[in-house]
Amino acid sequence: MIHPTPRVLVADLREHLGRTVSVCGWVNTLRLQRTMQFVLVRDHTGTAQVTHRRPGAADPLEERIEELTVESAVRVTGLVVENPAVRLGGLELVPERVELLNRAGTPLPVDEHTGLEHRLDWRFLDIRRRPAAQLLFAVQTTVEQALREFAYAEGCTEMHTPKLMGTASESGAEVFELGYFGRSAYLAQSPQFYKQMAIAAGIDRVFEIGPVFRAEPSFTSRHATEFTGVDLELAWTEDVEDVMAFEERMLAHTLARVAERHGAAIRERFGVEVTVPAVPFPRVTMARAQEILRAGGWDPEGKADLDPEGERALAAHVRRETGHEFVFVTHYPAGIRPFYHMRAAAEAGLTLSFDLLWKGLEITTGAQREHRYDVLLDQAAEKGMGTDSLRDYLNCFRYGCPPHGGLGMGLGRVLMVLLGLDSIREATFLFRGPNRLTP
Amino acid sequence: MIHPTPRVLVADLREHLGRTVSVCGWVNTLRLQRTMQFVLVRDHTGTAQVTHRRPGAADPLEERIEELTVESAVRVTGLVVENPAVRLGGLELVPERVELLNRAGTPLPVDEHTGLEHRLDWRFLDIRRRPAAQLLFAVQTTVEQALREFAYAEGCTEMHTPKLMGTASESGAEVFELGYFGRSAYLAQSPQFYKQMAIAAGIDRVFEIGPVFRAEPSFTSRHATEFTGVDLELAWTEDVEDVMAFEERMLAHTLARVAERHGAAIRERFGVEVTVPAVPFPRVTMARAQEILRAGGWDPEGKADLDPEGERALAAHVRRETGHEFVFVTHYPAGIRPFYHMRAAAEAGLTLSFDLLWKGLEITTGAQREHRYDVLLDQAAEKGMGTDSLRDYLNCFRYGCPPHGGLGMGLGRVLMVLLGLDSIREATFLFRGPNRLTP
Structure with a gap:
């Protein structure tokens, strides 16, 4: 297996504080700021924040995060750390690896304003x-x-x-x-x-x-x-x-x-x-x-x-x-x-x-x-x-x-x-x- | 309701010894002898013997039992009594009423020698x-x-x-x-x-x-x-x-x-x-x-x-x-x-x-x-x-x-x-x- 770190559901992250785990899910939100990259990853149990500080030098991880799109399927491997400032359970994941498993094209064909019939198409x-x-x-x-x-x-x-x-x-x-x-x-x-x-x-x-x-x-x-x-x-x-x-x-x-x-x-x-x-x-x-x-x-x-x-x-x-x-x-x-x-x-x-x-x-x-x-x-x-x-x-x-x-x-x-x-x-x-x- | 006696499954009859109950099922076997009428009634939990002694005078119950055919759907109401001679659980039902709910025509279109395709037809x-x-x-x-x-x-x-x-x-x-x-x-x-x-x-x-x-x-x-x-x-x-x-x-x-x-x-x-x-x-x-x-x-x-x-x-x-x-x-x-x-x-x-x-x-x-x-x-x-x-x-x-x-x-x-x-x-x-x- 290429991924020896176990998949952990978002709802169970707190049980893994201080350990390196993988979260599998979809990019719910991307916030790419000047010094920080925030990726909210959603699975069927919840949403978790992935927090990456830009190192200021060439960084493959930073580049990989830049390539993400909303609704892409990703596996993020990282350390589970406590951060009371994070609204999503007071936790964040400090990434060691971000794998883009299936990229979502942009723009998405539906959004929150889409009518019923078009939603049914997608x-x-x-x-x-x-x-x-x-x-x-x-x-x-x-x-x-x-x-x-x-x-x-x-x-x-x-x-x-x-x-x-x-x-x-x-x-x-x-x-x-x-x-x-x-x-x-x-x-x-x-x-x-x-x-x-x-x-x-x-x-x-x-x-x-x-x-x-x-x-x-x-x-x-x-x-x-x-x-x-x-x-x-x-x-x-x-x-x-x-x-x-x-x-x-x-x-x-x-x-x-x-x-x-x-x-x-x-x-x-x-x-x-x-x-x-x-x-x-x-x-x-x-x-x-x-x-x-x-x-x-x-x-x-x-x-x-x-x-x-x-x-x-x-x-x-x-x-x-x-x-x-x-x-x-x-x-x-x-x-x-x-x-x-x-x-x-x-x-x-x-x-x-x-x-x-x-x-x-x-x-x-x-x-x-x-x-x-x-x-x-x-x-x-x-x-x-x-x-x-x-x-x-x-x-x-x-x-x-x-x-x-x-x-x-x-x-x-x-x-x-x-x-x-x-x-x-x-x-x-x-x-x-x-x-x-x-x- | 016309039938105040509760339906009892054959497998549960022993729990009702000495009581009058109704058994609902199919006529599995009929043995109509000179002095006795035996009806084996089968439901999805087992088979019970119904035993009726011919009274020697006009008897509507006796006539009703004579009308039965194998596989007819019946409701038999009677007293549950112990009889060690009966192989079917050492019990029998002494009938008070036999209701023919749906008569099975004779002969049945299948028997134990019927081949697969004809069995599937029926x-x-x-x-x-x-x-x-x-x-x-x-x-x-x-x-x-x-x-x-x-x-x-x-x-x-x-x-x-x-x-x-x-x-x-x-x-x-x-x-x-x-x-x-x-x-x-x-x-x-x-x-x-x-x-x-x-x-x-x-x-x-x-x-x-x-x-x-x-x-x-x-x-x-x-x-x-x-x-x-x-x-x-x-x-x-x-x-x-x-x-x-x-x-x-x-x-x-x-x-x-x-x-x-x-x-x-x-x-x-x-x-x-x-x-x-x-x-x-x-x-x-x-x-x-x-x-x-x-x-x-x-x-x-x-x-x-x-x-x-x-x-x-x-x-x-x-x-x-x-x-x-x-x-x-x-x-x-x-x-x-x-x-x-x-x-x-x-x-x-x-x-x-x-x-x-x-x-x-x-x-x-x-x-x-x-x-x-x-x-x-x-x-x-x-x-x-x-x-x-x-x-x-x-x-x-x-x-x-x-x-x-x-x-x-x-x-x-x-x-x-x-x-x-x-x-x-x-x-x-x-x-x-x-x-x-x-x-």
Whole structure:
């Protein structure tokens, strides 16, 4: 090895006072003065000051520092010394060697005034230079870790369902089609059918985090053509209530972990207070939700569903009444739900389904599934769906499929609400939309 | 709720002796005798005997049991009583109610003599009825959990890279193309470019488990058109050795977890002993590997790479010499490696790359990546690759991309070797190959 000095993270420098170490990171700021050269080097844990006094004679180190540019990748080897005058931890690094590992061209293609779309074009620089963006992915990791922790403890098995399908079963219009060895294949819009197949396969509780694909020409702040879905399916549920009870506990656990690990940083970087929600979350039927909204002057314009404005107004109402950020909207009319949602025994026009709104944004759809083959056939026929393309799915219900229910949650939407972001584009590493397939 | 008695898992029945509980599961076996009816009910934790004495007069319970079929989904509510004569835990359930929740048609489309392809057609029944298949997904969950546990502890951030790409960059021939709002998109063959983009974005260590897509018309026992990839990328590595050292520790940790949690069950169901490997794993250069193989009579037929037969022979040699199941093959010739693998400083014809073989099967490819923009351009040109479709990728190396290295591992292959399976088809929930897009 050419570099016998160990890499030390900026956050750990104080433990190495008086020793020679290497710091690896990016040039955050250069201050090249007449007698002094200051280089602020940033890694993912913090920023450290490198202080070099110009010797007044030919000095390779001085020359090397002059060559640096902002955002260049460098390795600086030097002595860690105490200096109370330095705001960055009261420490500085007196360099012995500065290695320019990858020079950043100048000027940089983005700066702090760059608009969103251009930032997305240069997403790697956008993320690298903004501590808030770095934090977002740390929070994402914690969210997933906490979701899995909860799911594993509750007996879930992690499954990977196929994204390539032989038929465009669930809803042909919004499905991507691809060439597949002389025929067509389709990208899964959700793991819905396959996670139900896992239930039929005797997997007691199914958990998956993976990509889902929607060929929707939507340009809103909350839609993407590819996003990360969190999917759950529970066997032997008696009612959709079992699914809601699972989800609210899972989210409470997850937000407790986030608050514990990142609460202070989220407050600092995003100005948002992470609240651990009380369980149970409020529940309101769709019929009651519409009454509440109409009383508040909202006009459903004949629609059976809530529009984004309605969702926000309902959430605000619930917030006022209960102080809660979450609300389950339940008992959606069958006409606006998929054929596989179970109908309410007491009222066949209603489904045993729910959406979960968080601060007015829908983050989850869930339901008790219809597991009775004959009823499922009827409900598919009622929606005008041909059973040929559903054959493999329907077969699952002919040989002992247990009752079950589940949900799908959008990870990007959860992060968007959690961190108070304006757009799903900011909550995604590399956003994909109808007009964006790059970088 | 109609069912006030709680669901109890079969494995927990003894804790409920003398109480009335519900067991939810499938009819595993029916023995309908003249005076007695025995129903063996199986859930994911075990099998319990339900014992009903025919009362000799009209009895709705007796009739209900007569209607059952094998693999029907049932909920049986009854008293848990001790009976030392019962082999299944010395317990039986004296039923008060038997609910047929979903009847299984007869005959079942698969039985214990069914061949692999037909079993795959009815994969949900294949998995439900074979305890070994159930175990496989429990092991998969443990493997992933352990990989993440290790990765998190080592500072990895979980990323979700896009599967939809705007250009067929890495290798056009094996890429699936799809229609995308009037243009073409392509499915990612690996997260390679995007995880490197995450490194350029300042994510220190990148971890991802997700689907990868290969449009290869391969019909071997180890290829699939869609499989689950485990991807890792580490910033600031000095050499590919750092990547290998990470991987061997990660696998040793993972196999220790598997041995601890499933060792006995894997021995019983698969006849395989799970060995926790010692670190470091043996390493052998490709040049040395070829010498070893030629000395053993293997004919490379002019190929610079190892064929499956060569991989098995090499692994057997290493096993004899060192007792180790794993071997890193290093320093592959540049001609058979992608353009982004870094070349050895001492010998430009060789790459700083490796494959990891486990019991003779390649489970991982890894490398130190070339992070110097000019060198990368030269290496792409040398491979005859146009830089237009690589533009977004190459831009990452113009603004301070740190040195880095990483690896990709096939989850299905790991499970295949771990459990001694003949085919990747058995190690996948729903296999996808050139001839298989269903169920």
